[in-house]
Amino acid sequence: MSNQTSLHVVFGSGPLGLSVVDELMVQGQRVRLVNRSGKADVPAEVEIVPADVYDLQQALQACEGAAFVYQCAQPPYHQWVEKFPSLQQNILEACAVVGARLIIGENLYMYGEVDGTIHEGLPYAATTRKGQLRARMAEAALNAHQKGRLPAVIGRGSDFFGPRVLGSTLGERVFVPALRGKTASFTGNLNLPHSYTYIKDFGKALVRLATEDQAYGQVWHVPTAPAATQRQIGEMIFEILGQPPKMSGMGRWMMAIGGLFIPEARETVEMMYEFEKPFVMDSSKFTRAFGQTATPLRDALAETIDWYRAYLNQ
Template structure:
């Protein structure tokens, strides 16, 4: 076992935090999970703290050897709250000496016409992309200056057990499994890479185990992008239903956004779905020998998880 995993702390108990916990538990490790509500997860130690509060965060991270930062504010409060949350976590890691593994997305790159690699320049064109790029720059500076040890694992749109708010979450799988129409943003013909949450979690733990992997960002293993229509068809096969879908138009999303803040914040990210949005995770796959779960299997497991939660 790597020394960094002697006392792991996970911030957040959403689908990513829970998947990281599962990856650690599978290794015989009992992580501490920090949430504002003190969420209890079997096989973990629950800790109640608000990571936006620097003193509370410092206390929650006491004794930590690695911190998996899976927490984030509500989508519509990113610009206002996310940077200060990261600042609070960085200062706590500085005090404890813990490695910080940040779970990130691809917003910071902005629109890219080729498969994204970790070497792509940060050229965000959206508010949330600007936040992501700035947070990574600050995290990298903290590492390079010797304040902390840090790394990041980036993923495309999530799917998997417990994923609800993603473009491939409740609005996609819920209607499809009920015999209705999956909601698809943008063009059904646009290719889109999606990341299976267990693959992301395993990647985060493997990065934490390998000191040679710190000080840079990695793309989590992600299956080659296929058209959104092909994703619908594959998910429908896994569910044994017809591949029905409805393409949500920008004006419809803006209309819903007048009373749904999450939908309103999604509008600026539509470039990801109007054109091909592809990810190159070969650097990680080569270094760690971890390939993405085959898409058909990942979708079948996701469908099974959704059905377990249905009445």
Template sequence: MNNASPAPGSSSQLHVVLGAGQIGPRVADLLLARGHRVRLVQRTRRAPERPGLTSVCGDITDLAFAEEATRGASVVYDCMNPPYHLWPTQLLPIARGAVHGASKAGAKLVALDCLYMYGVPDGPMREDSPRRPCSKKGALRVDLEEMRLAAQRRGDVRVAIGRASDFFGANVPLSAWGERFYTRALAGKSVECMGDPDMPHSYTYVEDVARGLVTLGDREEAMGHIWHLPTAPAESTRALARRLGRALGVEVKVARVPRLALRAVGLFSPFVREAVEMAYQWDVPYVIDDARFRETFGVSATPVERQVADVATWARSRYKLAVPSAAPGIPAGAR
């Protein structure tokens, strides 16, 4: 474990980020920009180190490793999320490792969560919405919430939970806006939606997820509570896909994938097999209410026009695309 002294002028605080997938590295970048020391913990390989950042790898379900990996932390960010098909065996154990490590370190714990525990919503989802899971994964998320909040009630650790809807952003391979979206859209094929593409659906911008988690770690009044992270007003999947297409200079068509076809693919893909039970999220208005976060911390979601412009800039570089001569709906200064 590298416990090197901080660079001159940097914060004496150590922040530990658990998980180096779609969100953890973004959290680490924000913390480094604030002058904190950061330790990034992942399961199988070390991240490249740079000034202020150290990296360790190991199994967080090993409580001895969890304690060592979080030693000296002032805040621990749990951004871990195993593949769907491993949730029954890994989801709760890795979260317990995070709770244990933060508790032993005397650190605040900020945990990233989703919306599955609410089940099929009958209106905008708020932090106090009933827990009515309609899936196995939703039931696991109820258990996960209770485990974390029980540790808070016992006084073992101070916990803040930040919940996000489905991710939108640049370089989010495990989302609807990942590699398959771009390869199909750029080939003139329809991109796929697991349900009704015209149903309102909240997508949380990944940069706002990271920024929201760092805000929770910074604010003492966040502890002991659940927060919905800043999310732009919901629009349909088709509308957001078309926005992105216009910014890229391509026409994006969106098609609904029949449930039967999803089940057929699931015979060969563990991920798709587990994803089928979550398709209900696109069959009803799926809208997150982030008012409590905005009113408490004064932090709002990035405007969707800015999100789309930034994602398009990344995609043009990633897929070697020319800048369109005109992108309707996107101000020239935003491209």
């Protein structure tokens, strides 16, 4: 179990890493945030350390004194296949050396296309490059745990949204136009159920996993609200804003066209299956074990709108 003298090291200052920091600060923990720049919008009590984690020695220095390490860092989306394995492996190696517990935040890519609900017991059947990469990385971490090299646990969420989340399918292309009274741009078929994980719930869940001894060596789907169609989500957003709904769905063909000019869009094309059939995640295992439930979807959307409103008014 954690206590307030333990050092929690968070790799990555994107939305997930900062949500972990937020939860750790609520709990009064000692926190070190590690990123390339050594700069982040965090409370003054948070120690910020610059490090190039592709260099094992720098990863080791960043983990010095850590009891818990949260792996929330990732390369640019279009460089995942080339760069992600060495980044995560260096963090894993550093944890093993310093004797820290490793908590990894992941998505659902490794399962591939699933007919039915996505749960932790499914095989890793991805045929996409990024899905197979995620599978290899998850297996490496769990194998290291099983061999006794370090305690490791994995928390997985679906596509996420919330404060600070810009580059998501439920991110700035949806909320910014909606706030401006324009057409919100979703991805794929608007009429299929899709699970979205609220970023605050994700951060809170990773911190909970860190402190639960029985969680280690396992995969846990973090608390996520019941799936809704993107059309239903769009209608909720515009209802909260007091506006008539205006939304569109960008299909595979348009995404491929965008990929001619935008590397991130090009990398999204192979993942479009998520938006061409139901994509429903089951997080009941986590709730049964630890009692944490997801923030109701409408409440989470309202909080996200408040954040985007402040963001646009900066």
